[in-house]
Amino acid sequence: MAGFGRSRRHAAKLYRGFGLLTALGVILVLAGLVGLVYTGVATLTSMLLFGWLLLIGGIVGLLHAVQARGTNFFWLGVIVAALNIAAGVVIMRRPEAAAAALAMFAALLFLTGGIFRLVGALVVRGPQLGWTLLLGAFYLLLGILVLESWPSSSQYVIGCFFSLTLLFDGLGLIAAGFGGRRVVGMVAEDRVKPVQP
Template sequence: MTRSTGAAGPRGDTAKLNRGFGVLAVLGVILVVAGLIGLIYTAAATLTTMLLFGWLLLVGGIVGLLHAVQARQTNFFWLGVVVAALNIAAGVVIIKIPEAAAEALTMFAALLFLTGGVFRLVGSLVVRGPQFGWTLVQGAFGLLLGILVLATWPSSSQYVIGTFFSLSLLFDGLGLIATGYGGRRIVGMVAGK
């Protein structure tokens, strides 16, 4: 009886692993499709991203407020209440006016690209480390991207956030597909030995 359980156990584990990696691959395909749709409809992707962000802030603020009320005897009660209130307020504002929130977030992203690009460029020129060329290219790309987004702002806010979010979905999905496919191959190779 122990032998049959031992023999069935590895096969069952292999089947579970294969199913798990298969689920990862299917989720990857869903993310890739969502990313491609988002790249086609960038304005809708931007609006959807902002609404999702607003709802996450709102729900997170409500949960934070409930947690602060539960911990009202601690020294961090008021800090928890203030942070929760700010999250709730930001969530409500983003849900009510997602276009303005997208404009503000796009401006913030452009400024991050600009400052990051400048720091990488200067850092690569000053340090001249082993990754000099790659850091220089990253800095120049960040600086160029920041300038391009700012040059067309606020109209760029209609597509920048949606494009970045869609690209993130696309690459995350490709990563999950590769993990699922590679994992199944490795399980098949190990189980075949």
């Protein structure tokens, strides 16, 4: 009987945990939708967040390097930490220029990814030829669209990608939360059912 009570408490804890996961997903979806409406603000926010992450990561890396002095990796750790700190400071001081550079990098990635997918699909001619060609054409078109209006496109491209990431991550968390609560509910109901003689 004590085991049954423990099991119910554990199920209730899991149920609450999946509920919190769903709530976090809803918050991320709302943040993603707001970011899609205000892409300029989302771009600036994501750049500042990226700069802070680099700065904090650089400081933590520098502390680790100092703790590891006397080893072969000391100077490598110091150099990597210094580069992270410098990049973080530059991004926080010039977020617009950083967004323009990242938008250019993203456009070039899309262009090369699209070209490689198209060429690869035509050379290999696998079972997913149509989908691979469509995806390659989409990547190519996206890269051309970003490059065509660059650098003004950098004001919305990074914010749009950041907001879409929040939106899809939020939807994934909501699905996981609802699915988890459902599974926990089914398992709890199964345990409560009386055993048939």
